[in-house]
Amino acid sequence: MDFLEYLDRPGVRTLTANGDTFWIYDPDHDLPPQRQMPFATVVTSDAYDTASDLDRPGVERLNLGLSKADYLRLFPTPPDGVDHTALDVLMPHPVYAPQYWICVVSPSAGTLRQLEPLVDAAYEFAVRKYRNHRNR
Numbered sequence: 001m002d003f004l005e006y007l008d009r010p011g012v013r014t015l016t017a018n019g020d021t022f023w024i025y026d027p028d029h030d031l032p033p034q035r036q037m038p039f040a041t042v043v044t045s046d047a048y049d050t051a052s053d054l055d056r057p058g059v060e061r062l063n064l065g066l067s068k069a070d071y072l073r074l075f076p077t078p079p080d081g082v083d084h085t086a087l088d089v090l091m092p093h094p095v096y097a098p099q100y101w102i103c104v105v106s107p108s109a110g111t112l113r114q115l116e117p118l119v120d121a122a123y124e125f126a127v128r129k130y131r132n133h134r135n136r
Contacts, residue, residue, distance in 0.1 A: 003112040019044040025126035039065050039126035051084040051094030052105050063103045064122040071100035
């Protein structure tokens with residue numbers, strides 16, 4: 001199975017813009033734009049930030065939004081000297097790490113397989129946030 005297909009889950013809308021892809025949990029397709037926060041993205045250019053030098057040919061970055069607990073299991077303390085241009089390395093997101101996002105620039109097939117539990121966790125967190133918002 002293609003990894004991008006692995007991101008497609010029940011209740012998920014996939015949006016694309018300018019070569020980037022966003023996976024949003026919105027089972028009723030009724031979230032207002034300000035609530036359409038993706039749980040996963042693949043970005044292909046430096047349009048949002050330049051930290052990973054995504055304008056290099058064939059380079060893209062997979063980003064996942066985790067719960068605080070899941071993020072801190074990976075990075076209990078902020079790593080020193082993160083090279084956000086490094087390929088195939090799991091690291092805190094260059095901009096959204098304070099919101100518990102992680103990323104991998106141009107992940108290999110092996111790394112993508114290792115990321116599957118983190119995708120599951122990001123999806124489950126998005127479902128939980130959606131349900132909590134609906135129950136308010």
